[in-house]
Amino acid sequence: MYRPRIVGRGNVPERGAVLLVSNHLSSLDTLIIPTSAIRPVQFLIKASYFAGSRLLGRFKRWFFSSIGGVPVRRATGRDARAALDAGSSILRAGSVFAVFPEGTRSRDGKLHDGHGGAAWMARDTRSAVVPVGLIGTGSVKPLSHLLPGRPRVEVRFGEPLDLTDLENVPDGRARREITERMMAAIALLSGQERSGSVNATSRD
Secondary structure (H helix, E strand, O other), rough: OOEEEEOOOOOOOOOOEEEEEOOOOOOOOOHHHHHHOOOOEEEEHHHHHHHHOOOOHHHHHHHHHHHHHHEEEEOOOHHHHHHHHHHHHHHHHHEEEOOOOOOOOOOOOOOOOOHHHHHHHHHOOEEEEEEEEEEOOHHHHOOHHOOOOOOOEEEEEOOOOOOOOHHHOOOHHHHHHHHHHHHHHHHHOOOEEEEOOOOOOOOO
């Protein structure tokens, strides 16, 4: 519907564990990444999308479960660690897992600093890390695909990051460096300005 332009799809390894790290501009992102990749993708989704006992709630729970969504709660550190462990388990099984290092979507259009969870999974599982840059998803509105001159959505898959030089670096320093390399690669692909701070204002 949104005529996505996909660039660099071949940069996603055809086999083995792959961690996709992407910017986050819209709820659409959790749908457009799996539909653009060459392999099935699983990812973290807010636990509230799995809640609700009415018809809509049951439908959302079925839908997000069927496409590989892993519920994540942000209330406690224990919940966050459980989500990271779930992601690591998927990667250890040789599958593809996508995550938004910013932790939440950007409401100002800037690329905010990444949290350390993605780097922790990358280091824990030794997965290939592929940066993803999403362009235009933040401006997409419901039914906008029906309008003349509708905007194009673009998905850019970058080359896997080379992290071999960090194998013998202490964990804490290595995770910080991996996070910085992830965000720098995402910024290059998405063309976003970096805010230089963690995104602490969005509720979504």
